[in-house]
Amino acid sequence: MQRPAPSDAQTVALLGHDLRATLSEVIGGLLLIERDLPPSAPRAHLARTQAASAAMALLLDSALALLGPTPIGPIPIGLHTEHLLNSLRLRWQTRATEQGITLDLLAEDLPADLPLDPAGIERILANLLNNALRHADAATITCHLQITPARQLQITVQDQGKGFDAATLARLSSPEAATSTPGAGLGLHIVRQIACDMGGQISAANHPAGGAQVVVLLPLAQPPAPQPAPAPAEPGPAEPGPLQGRRVLVAAANDSARQRLSGDLTSLGAQVSAAADGLKVLKHLTQARFDALLIDIDMPHTSAVEVIRHIRSQPGPLAHLPILAITADHSRAPDTALRAAGADAVLCTALARADTLCAALTQVLHRKPGVEPAMPQIEPAQFQDLLDMAGPKMAAELLDHLQKDLRAAKRALLSAAQGPDWLEVRRQTHVMIALAGTAGANLLHQLAQSMNALAHQPVPDNDSLQRLLPQTLEHLDMLINFIDHKSANPIQHFPQAPAQEQT
Structure with missing residues (x-):
């Protein structure tokens, strides 16, 4: 895909922010609806929609990253296992039940976090499970996740349908036989491409007991190899340590x-x-x-x-x-x-x-006395790019909206943490993720993501919330103060035209 011109990239970046913010509102609105529903209401459908919305937001962030630096901020690499399993239950088991299919989700001894791209894993599982649901008939699908002795994440999806035809298996075995036609193995080619990009591999076969089986292997980061012990040095006069006398x-x-x-x-x-x-x-x-x-x-x-x-x-x-x-x-x-x-x-x-x-x-x-330690909280260039794209006439209005939204999010988060009201914590951290990413407040962005992941756990830990909350509020206050300072004279944010030389 050809990289768009800088002006187009900026336009897409702003559009991406708006889409991301809209998704946050969709997720938050679903949470509020769920909270107000009577016990007999079909909550599973709302849970499935929430999981799908979160997955869409993740894919949007990944797509925008292809355009280069954007106000969304960096895409984190690291997958919370419990969040992944919970998303699979909410989104795919609900859909399977609607089709009269049983989806067995098996996970063996997975670590709490996996050093893998969340968007890549989301796309792999989505394509594999979509295929299985289309072809499984009214039977059982098994999705098995485990760590192999070679430190690989192994994803196995098996259905009890008709299995692969010979043409599909032939296409999958040939790297040159890529297809862009839905229904012609496109989903599996997408899986193979993602797996290859992540250093992994895919295999597909018809299971002896019937049905199709796809296995994806993705390497995890290897621990550092043990270094051989150095040979004992000849005895000699002891060298003074680098902190000698301190x-x-x-x-x-x-x-x-x-x-x-x-x-x-x-x-x-x-x-x-x-x-x-x-x-x-x-x-x-x-x-x-x-x-x-x-x-x-x-x-x-x-x-x-x-x-x-x-x-x-x-x-x-x-x-x-x-x-x-x-x-x-x-x-x-x-x-x-x-x-x-x-x-x-x-x-x-x-x-x-x-x-x-x-x-x-x-x-x-060796620091100089009286010099304050550096505390970079905002990416200045990213924030300036945001103001430049808004233009001098709209900069003040943009800052005003940011301030109001940040202060509202802070009040709502403080209130939600008292209970805690986990649904409201999820809603407000979604809003903070979008706002912090837009402003270039990367540390606040990361803290909000951590708090959001915590609130999505099946049984969120209140102690962890109380540990994260002071840091998050500290960063939130610093961003608010930063924007307060910038709002004092928004005209100064823009570079002045150089004076013409006198001739």
Whole structure:
């Protein structure tokens, strides 16, 4: 497909935003209708429509990504297994029941997340199950998902219909025999193309017991191969560690984490003291001088944010103490509350080695006192592109609508989180996904997606919601403040025409 001209791409990008927002309203409206229906109403049809709408939104994002950078933002690669299985139950088991067919969905020992493209998996399953439902007659279809010993996701769809004819099997075995005619194996050719793009393969055959069977194998990311142990070095004078002579205070509530971090830093030459809670951190800082503080996000008694704010409010050198916040939770690595409180950096230590820790701490130690840590929340170029496409006359109106929609979403989300009202959480996070993607607020976009995926789980976890909520609101407030600042004088957002040279 020929890439459209830049002006066409911008037009499609804006159209894509409108379509995405409309889909969010469709999904949200269905949720509201479902909530108000009496128990006897056909809720399965609404659930199927919700799942199909979410799948359509995913495919739209994937299609727009082919056009290059758009206001929608990056397409995440990573599939929540429970969300996938729930979508299959809602969308395809309901449809099979309507046709008098039994759809058996089997899943064996799947991990919580799969490193695969959600849109690609959606298209593969949709084409395979569509084909099976067309040809299964009134019998049983089996959809089996499992991980092979070779770390592949194996998708097997088997029906009890008439099976493949010889011509279809011949076309599938020939890469050159692509077709664009519906009913001539087009769905299976689409599956084969997607599988090949994902590094996988497809096989089709007639099952000995009758019916058709299609198997798709998709490779998962391989774990790093173990490195051979280096040969023992000849004994010699010990080299000074990169943190030689540095006094570092390590604060972590977990004993094993505190011991591991202390051991890593000691091996790098640092002189380490340790504290198990926020009050002990403050006590240590009044009794001795330190070159840096490593503090876990989750601290008892006095939180990490409170500790950091207290340090930054002190007079003298203590206010400029280099602070590296640490967490074992990858999703909280870009924690803006800590950055706003004064942390110089936030490091995820779940997979961090000693050299990674050393590099992060060295960077913090060498920052210039008084320089605020960088906190990029908005992609400036993406936001400017949005304003440029709106034009000077419409920029103020665009910003005003964004502000109103963001503030309304914030109020509704806060209210929904009290229950929690999971249907309303899903509706408002759909709205936030569209708005954040439009404004280029990529971190807010990701947080809203995580909260939306949580709300779609069969039994959503309220504790996870309460952990995500403060970060999401923090990013939401930053976006609102950013737009407030931009709204003060929208004319300044547009480049001025260069002055002509005097001759």
